[in-house]
Amino acid sequence: MKQGLQFRKFEDRIFYFVLIIWGFSILYRLNSYDDSMPVLMDSLNFFSYATDIHVLGNLPENYSVAKPGWSIFLAGLFSIFNFEDTQSYMQLQNITSLVISTLIIFPLYFLSRIFFERKYSLIVVCLFALEPRLIQNSLLGTTEPLYLLCLVTSLFLFLKNNDKLIYLSFVITGLATIIRPEGMFLFFGMLLVLIFRFRKERKSIIKYFIAGFLFFIVITPIAIHNEEIDPGSSIFSRVLITADLFFTPQNNSEVNSGEQLINNSPGFSFMTGISNFSKFLGWSMIPMFIILLPIGFILFFRNLSYEKLTLIVITIITAIPAFYAYSYSMLDIRYLYLLFPLFCIFSVLPIKIFVEKIKNTNKIIPGTIMIIICVSVIFYNIELDSQHDKEALLVAERIVDTTTMVNTYYPESIFIKSLDLPQSWQDLKKFYKNSERTNGDLLENLPHKINGINPDRFDTLKSFILEYDKQISHIITDSMDNRPEFLKDVFQNEEKYPYLIKEWDSLDEDYKYHVKIFKIDYELFE
Secondary structure, three states: HHHHHHHHHHHOOHHHHHHHHHHHHHHHHHOOOOOOOOOOOHHHHHHHHHHHHHHOOOOOOOOOOOOOHHOOOHHHOOOOOOOEEHHHEEEEEEHHHHHHHOHHHHHHHHHHHHOOOHHHHHHHHHHOOOHHHHHHOOOOEEEEHHHHHHOOOOHHHHHOHHHHHHHHOOOOOOOHHHHOOHHHHHHHHHHHHHHHHOOOOOHHHHHHHHHHHHHHHHHHHHHHHHHHHOOOOOOHHHHHHHHHHHHHHHHHOOOOOOOOOOOOOOOOOHHHHHHHHHHHHHHHHOOOOOHHHHHHHHOOOOOOHHHHHHHHHHHHHHHHHHHHHOEEEEEHHHHHHHHHHHHHHHHHHHHHHHHHOOHHHHHHHHHHHHHHHHHHHHHHHHHOOOOHHHHHHHHHHHHHHOOOEEEEEOOOHHHHHHHHHOOOOHHHHHHHHHHHOOOOOOOOOOOOOEHHHHOOOOOHHHHHHOOOOOOOOOEEEEOOOOOHHHHHHHHHHHHHHEEEEEEHHHHHHHOOOOEEEEEHHHHHHH
16 A cells, blocks of 8 residues: 555656756767867758858758758847857857757657656666667757757647647648658558548548648748759658669669769669668667567557558658668668667657566666666766767867868768868858859868878779879878778788888877877988
């Protein structure tokens, strides 16, 4: 009797525990946050587009991007603050991504309440808030957190038994589609379920029309803008092109130019998709979902309700973009991050069944949460250690300060482009104000001091140096295995190259990442 009263008190205070988890998740991320880390690669593209919007006061009229939503949101934030240096705006982007990633737990809690009691919804929230890969992703300033916030919110509203909230869910799905094109698949999944739900109602066609109209009225202005600037780049055109490529396999040369394919894949392959999807799905489930998710997904088919059917259908349909990407060997685990909130809900069902067979449930729930915290901390610190990136950043800073033209050394060299931007915010804004924007996306044309040359197509160091008429100032070599053979030879046998003067060796400063920087003495070279 006493235990029952204690447990009811625990349940009555569940939402306070949700707030505690939210606070802990913020502190956890802030502990991993590095304010010296600039935005990189995709995030740098979003930063560039946001800066252009901020400077112009409207969307650029000479080029478009496939995912403008995040940049539009950032441009609004940039107009609120008044920092002096570029790095502060990059950190604003990263911090915003971090905060949004923690806010997702609130709509996720209410979504999970549709399937579980409050105590189990607390575990759902805990799984999501402490998922180590999502924590790492939240620090990068990318689109995933804002997209997931829209996805979870729209699903929660969609599953409420209220027509007005259902219509609102399609509006938010439209916003999700502006942030990432994958939102179109969320729309298709929700519309399919809506048709099933109201199939017996005479006036159901009106509901379908209103839902579709609200969705399209949100995405149409951006779609028209993109189509006017670059025909074939709007979300509608991309869906048609994707469907054509999916059902009509073609060579890579025929794939939309916006898709960056990896490993020179031979085009769409269903078997390649199955192989890559299975491999990345298995890897993404470690450590949080590897045992619970497969069991929970199967158990969801028992006593199938409309709500369970909705979650299953949405999961399958929203997984299609990831399968499509993997079918073209576009190998990025982040495609599956968009499914993680749904994975959390599936994974808690086996826990619920187990807990219900144990009498002392008021100890099982806190114990489960403690296990989640321990697994998250251990995995993050062992598998996702950021020490290598921190050292690569310091190496890039040295290169930016001391060189003019160097060989690239991907992926570690990605830091150079971000660090090579004008550090004064006013100087960067002047570039955007004065640019004629005649060459499309400005990112490739941003002012820079360092030129990076890809060495992969060269067989010897001399041919690499001579190709660029002796303009290369330094050679960068490191201990990575994926470098050209001639760079590996320089790294291992520097004495064979008397015209290379070693200026810096990272081991001298106790780095784990071993890098050597050589200056080319062209008098000795000749």
